[in-house]
Amino acid sequence: MTFLPRRIASVGRTLVLVLAAGISIYPLLYVTGLSLQTSGVPISAWGVPTKPTGANYERAWKAGGLGNALMLSLVVAISVVVLVTVISLLAAYALSILRIAGRKIILLCFLAGIVLPVEAIVVPLYGSLRDLRIIGTPLALIIPETALMTCFGIYWLRSFFLSMPETITEAAALDGASSWRTLWSVLVPNGKSAILTLVVLVFMWSWNEFFLALIFLGSSPLQTAPLGLLNLQGTRTTDLTGLAAGALMVAFPVIVLYAILQRNFVRGILAGAVKE
Amino acid sequence: MKMDTKSSEAALPTRATRRRSLDVKGGRRSAVARRGIVPYLYLAPAAVLFLFFILKPLVDALFASLTDARIVGQAHFVGFDNYVRVFSSETVRQAFLNSFILIFFFSVLPIIWNLFVVSLIARARIKGMSILRLLLFLPQVLAGVVVGIAWNAIYAPSGPINSVLKGVGLSVWTRPWLGDFDWALVAVGVVGFWISSGLVLVLLLSGVQKIPEDYYEASMLDGAGSVRQFFAITFPGIRSEIAVAATLTTTAAFSSFSIIFITTRGGPGTTTYVPTLILYQDAFQDFAIGRASAVGVVVTGVALVVAWLVSRIGGKEE
Numbered sequence: 001m002t003f004l005p006r007r008i009a010s011v012g013r014t015l016v017l018v019l020a021a022g023i024s025i026y027p028l029l030y031v032t033g034l035s036l037q038t039s040g041v042p043i044s045a046w047g048v049p050t051k052p053t054g055a056n057y058e059r060a061w062k063a064g065g066l067g068n069a070l071m072l073s074l075v076v077a078i079s080v081v082v083l084v085t086v087i088s089l090l091a092a093y094a095l096s097i098l099r100i101a102g103r104k105i106i107l108l109c110f111l112a113g114i115v116l117p118v119e120a121i122v123v124p125l126y127g128s129l130r131d132l133r134i135i136g137t138p139l140a141l142i143i144p145e146t147a148l149m150t151c152f153g154i155y156w157l158r159s160f161f162l163s164m165p166e167t168i169t170e171a172a173a174l175d176g177a178s179s180w181r182t183l184w185s186v187l188v189p190n191g192k193s194a195i196l197t198l199v200v201l202v203f204m205w206s207w208n209e210f211f212l213a214l215i216f217l218g219s220s221p222l223q224t225a226p227l228g229l230l231n232l233q234g235t236r237t238t239d240l241t242g243l244a245a246g247a248l249m250v251a252f253p254v255i256v257l258y259a260i261l262q263r264n265f266v267r268g269i270l271a272g273a274v275k276e
Numbered sequence: 277m278k279m280d281t282k283s284s285e286a287a288l289p290t291r292a293t294r295r296r297s298l299d300v301k302g303g304r305r306s307a308v309a310r311r312g313i314v315p316y317l318y319l320a321p322a323a324v325l326f327l328f329f330i331l332k333p334l335v336d337a338l339f340a341s342l343t344d345a346r347i348v349g350q351a352h353f354v355g356f357d358n359y360v361r362v363f364s365s366e367t368v369r370q371a372f373l374n375s376f377i378l379i380f381f382f383s384v385l386p387i388i389w390n391l392f393v394v395s396l397i398a399r400a401r402i403k404g405m406s407i408l409r410l411l412l413f414l415p416q417v418l419a420g421v422v423v424g425i426a427w428n429a430i431y432a433p434s435g436p437i438n439s440v441l442k443g444v445g446l447s448v449w450t451r452p453w454l455g456d457f458d459w460a461l462v463a464v465g466v467v468g469f470w471i472s473s474g475l476v477l478v479l480l481l482s483g484v485q486k487i488p489e490d491y492y493e494a495s496m497l498d499g500a501g502s503v504r505q506f507f508a509i510t511f512p513g514i515r516s517e518i519a520v521a522a523t524l525t526t527t528a529a530f531s532s533f534s535i536i537f538i539t540t541r542g543g544p545g546t547t548t549y550v551p552t553l554i555l556y557q558d559a560f561q562d563f564a565i566g567r568a569s570a571v572g573v574v575v576t577g578v579a580l581v582v583a584w585l586v587s588r589i590g591g592k593e594e
Binding site for chain 1: 316318319325328332334400402403409414417422427436474478479524538555579580
């Protein structure tokens with residue numbers, strides 16, 4: 001083989017990959033450019049703002065009510081993260097290391113909960129939440145999201161618990177540690193990475209959730225960030241630059257988390273493929 | 277820089293772990309394996325949530341789908357009337373057909389295209405894989421609403437696609453893509469392709485890089501060409517990655533409601549309707565709870581059947 005074809009092949013490979021990565025990032029770059037462009041001034045396909053301004057962000061934040069929406073999203077997401085993590089830890093512990101009758105069938109139920117599309121339950125769920133008088137409140141999102149995501153949390157943490165060497169829990173038992181103590185001071189400190197993965201994943205899912213928010217908060221003044229964007233779209237049909245700014249503000253927290261904890265995100269997202 | 281194998285390594289052990297754990301009979305024997313009521317107390321919060329907010333609504337939906345329930349008033353048993361109506365409605369049939377077309381764009385096309393890309397790249401060491409992966413995975417973490425807004429701007433009459441077409445003298449091709457009867461569904465499909473493609477590429481690349489170099493050397497000695505190598509070595513070698521990719525991308529196709537809602541809201545006409553949109557309108561605009569429940573049950577059935585079919589892709593090797 002000669003030198004030249006190999007060189008060309010290598011350049012070709014790099015080109016293909018750079019192109020693929022470029023396509024992945026392009027919409028975000030274009031929207032960034034758009035969000036910084038003065039409203040009404042055309043922008044090129046490269047998305048480089050020719051008349052930069054921060055006014056779009058201000059408009060989206062104030063007129064769109066995104067400030068409040070982002071705050072509510074944060075409250076919901078953090079509540080769901082805390083609840084899912086704690087409840088999943090307890091249940092996964094019971095279903096892996098402790099003894100429980102009917103474990104197999106219980107696990108199958110939670111696995112079914114992962115696979116089940118939310119469409120299957122959303123209509124009666126609305127009725128239940130209305131009977132509880134929490135439609136239009138943050139609880140209408142926090143409770144169902146917690147229930148749904150706990151199914152994944154249990155599965156995810158259970159596989160972590162099962163990967164732990166038995167000697168660790170045995171040693172704790174020999175020291176006379178209670179099951180509660182074994183969980184919190186032996187297992188949890190060893191599972192920081194697995195727990196962190198669950199935390200970022202649940203945060204992302206809750207933060208990005210749209211369908212449940214549309215239905216359970218739709219007609220109330222309370223709005224999550226994605227719903228706030230919808231309203232921005234509704235009231236200002238032509239305000240592309242304001243929408244772009246709003247979309248970036250909504251995407252920002254998750255993108256930052258993702259940039260820092262990329263490995264946890266990738267691992268968690270790929271784990272979503274494991275289904276029965 | 278290191279080659280990237282982390283992502284698939286991360287996925288595979290958990291698969292194996294769970295399979296093992298399900299097969300274990302009689303539970304794990306260890307010194308802390310305690311009997312009595314305590315384990316049930318640990319399980320209780322999750323069980324209560326599951327019973328009241330997943331199982332109960334599921335059962336309710338099955339029953340409601342057999343009634344003419346509305347938001348208020350008495351519900352009457354109507355047998356399978358709702359299902360008959362669901363299946364005989366032109367709009368619903370179109371919505372399900374659209375779902376399958378979207379699966380093609382979200383799942384089939386990205387997998388075929390990236391198999392091609394991966395076969396071009398072969399097993400070369402890739403520099404900068406971690407930054408590449410960061411970018412390729414980005415669409416996975418963006419909210420559907422954000423994705424929808426970004427593509428609304430890209431497809432806009434004054435957006436980059438139309439301005440590029442104009443720039444290269446193809447003005448006749450410009451159109452409001454998401455408002456075009458012939459192109460709206462394809463336009464939404466392209467968004468799906470964009471979402472899935474990076475994920476699929478990352479998965480397939482990491483799969484290829486796990487295949488031992490000897491296999492290729494041996495086949496080369498046997499005189500196998502690159503096409504032959506692809507079908508005899510590469511393809512079987514990345515089958516489990518293809519299965520993971522297919523599962524994730526079909527799931528994404530079924531949950532594309534937010535993107536549809538932001539970009540086309542089912543339009544123009546009913547060209548981009550999906551079943552979830554019909555469920556939403558039936559239940560929360562027409563308040564026809566029975567009919568909406570029937571749509572939900574059918575959606576669930578279809579999604580589960582597709583998930584089962586997809587799981588067969590990676591099934592045989594085990």
